[in-house]
Amino acid sequence: MLSDIEISRQSPRLHIDELTRRLAIPSHLLNPHGHYKGKLSLALLKEPPKKHGKLVLVSAITPTPLGEGKTVTTLGLSMGLNHIGQASIATIRQPSLGPVFGVKGGAAGGGHAQVVPMEEMNLHLTGDFHALAAAHNLAAAALDARLFHEQRLGAGFTASTGLTRLDIDAANILWPRTLDMNDRALRHLTIGQGGPADGVERQDRFVITAASELMAILALASDLKDLRARIGRIQLALDLHGNPVTAEQLEVAGAMTVLLKDALQPTLMQTTEQTPVLVHTGPFANIAHGNSSVIADRMALALTDYVVTEAGFGSDMGLEKFFNIKHRQSGITPSCVVLVATVRGLKANSGLLDIRPGQPLPASLGEEDLPTLHQGCANLAWHIQNARRYGVPVVVAINRFPSDSQAELTLLADEAMRAGACGTAISSAFTQGGAGASELARAVVEACERPSAIKLLYPDAMGLGAKLATLVECGYGGRGVILSDKAKRQLAALSKAGWDHLPVCVAKTPLSLSHDPALKGVPTDFEVPIEEVRLCAGAGFVYALAGPIMTMPGLGSLPAYRHIDINDDGEIVGLS
Known part of the structure; x- marks a missing residue:
């Protein structure tokens, strides 16, 4: 089979103008970025909706180092829905450069179910992450500058500047700095060490951009006004009396919003089969809320019949946060949950196999092993029940691998139905694109017609x-x-x-x-x-x-960037 990047380059593509015409989006609401991607204006949200789409939320079993193919399934399902005549758009997060260069070498699907062009999807895209890092670090710089000048001028600060003193407590700075790269050396550092002219010496830290509160805000904001208000409420530090110092008080909130004006607009792209995809924001689900943006979902729901979106990691992570945070704030409601499972992922979740990074995989992962799979299916059953807890029907997508036996696939499907799934389907989107996900698409359409009633884990009033x-x-x-x-x-x-x-x-x-x-x-x-x-x-x-959760990942001993390069023709190699 061809590599991901080879498949991407050989896939037929629609010019971004043609893609927007197919979605009946007026040309003045598109800001093209090259031939195959473009920003969609927020004015699109103010137009009467052309459709009232149904949202399908994709989650998974507990992730393993083997990879379960959740994004492949998200994109493949959207392609599969279009394949069976049901208009669909996928909404996914933008890949972070940290994992791209540190672990994966490429993100956002794979095989015949990916976003194209692959190089543009994985590297910078339309610059949203850079804009967010600039806005975040502007607040950090403004905070340290104010701290420095108040200390330098002392009692004469107000007379000299006309500003009210904020009396920032250097020992209680809450706002870190950010960088979209894995760099463990920046987890703890001392700044302002050069001398009196170089700022106030204090302890500081960096978080990866996907963990910035600003990223979470961008993903949850409903419009530009809401974004501005949320940024104003950010608590950057405490003062010497223990009171919060906000971005509004520091008078930096407006400038931060200016830097994020374009980043608030989703980026329109397409899959290998020209299925539309809205790419927007990128909060991780282990250290943030792990879902695509409210704005992207709302735009897509007004443009098509089905919107397929992805929640990060397993149902205990991104799916839980979708309901208890994103749904709670936005009112966006899924009609169906799709849980992605693999035979080898469930074997790994059995607890019977010794799987360690850098070590050879156990042979039974590639061979028929029904007892180990049966043990691992307890994890699948838990995730099915967990998703059903929120009051929506659940379909299990079995992401098929070549080593899966028919007996294993049958066992997995039987266990899923026994645990309460309303349907199961094998997905071969990685190798067959939309056609390989058509069975899954039909199961999802049927599930979306079932009644649902959203239930959250806790009320607002609970402590x-x-x-x-x-x-x-x-x-x-x-x-x-x-x-x-x-x-x-x-x-x-x-x-x-x-x-x-x-x-x-x-x-x-x-x-x-x-x-x-x-x-x-x-x-x-x-x-x-x-x-x-x-x-x-x-x-x-x-x-x-x-526990000891890192908000700034580190590079491993064999990082993915080692294989990424560019040839004499200017083509990127080693990304897939």
Whole structure:
């Protein structure tokens, strides 16, 4: 089979003008970026909807290092719906350069179910991540500049500048800096070391751009006015009296919004079969809310019959956050959930195999092994029940690999139906494109006609500590939380300040239903340690760190960038 990048280059493409014409989008609402991608104006949201589409939310079993093909299935399903005559658009997140150069070498699908052009999709796209990093770091620079000048001018600051002192506490700076690259050396650092002219010396840190609160805000904002208001509410630091210092008080919120004006517009692209795709924002699901933007979903729902969107990692991660954060804030409601499962992924989730990075894979992953698969299907059953907990029908997409035996595929399908799925279908979108996902598409159309009634895990009125406990007990299957002394103090302060009404966004490992990646399958008797709790006032949630979660990844010993290069003809090689 051809490599991903070879398939991308050989796929027929529509010029971006033709793609927008097919969607009946007026030309003045498109800002082309080259031949095959373009920004869609927010004015599109103000026009009467041409359609009232149904949203299909794609999630998965607990991820494994083997990869389950969730994005392949998301794109393949959208292509499959078009293949059977049901107009569809996919809405997905933009790949971060961190994983592209650090782990994957390419993202956003693969094989015959990917976004094209692949090079443009994976490298910079329309510059949204760079704009977001600039806006984020502008706030950081403004904060340190204000701290420096207030200390330099002392009691004469107000007389000299006409500004009210903010009295920023250098020991309580809440806003880190950001970079869209894996760089562990930036997790902890000291800035302002050069001398009095080089700023106030203090401890600082970087987070990867996908973990920035600004990324979460961009994904949850409903329009430009909402974006501006959310940015104004960001709490950048505390003052010497313990009061929050916001971006509005620092008078930087307007400039940050200006930098994000174009980034708020989704980017229109296409798959290998010219199925439209809206690419927008990129919050990770292990350290953020892990879903495509509210704006992209709303645009797509007004343009087509079916919108297929992807929630990051397993149903305990992105799907949970879709319902309890994104749905809660936007009202966007899925008609159906698709859970992606693979034979080898469920074998890996059995807990019976020794799978380690850099080590040869166990032979049974490529051979028929019904007992191990049966053990692993407990993880599938848990995710089916978890998705059904939110009140929507569930279809299991079996992402087929060449090594899967018919007996294994039959066992997986039987176990899925026994666990409560309303349908199952094999997807071969990677090798066959939309035709390979047509069976799945028909199952999804049928499921979307079933009744549903959204149920959330907790009400707004519940206290933050109780919300965390409920999430662990109902959302992960554990028996509660263990709060550090620091987390207890932070929760008490947030409750006193009136933030109990917000939902919680837990940052934890995606490799287990628990906080411990070594606990495979369906662990039950575990408590989740909450080390720290942070307020994301602009994003509208409280962010909790479950264990030693890194918000700035590091490069491995064999990073993907080693294989990425450019040839004499200017073509990128090694990306797939």
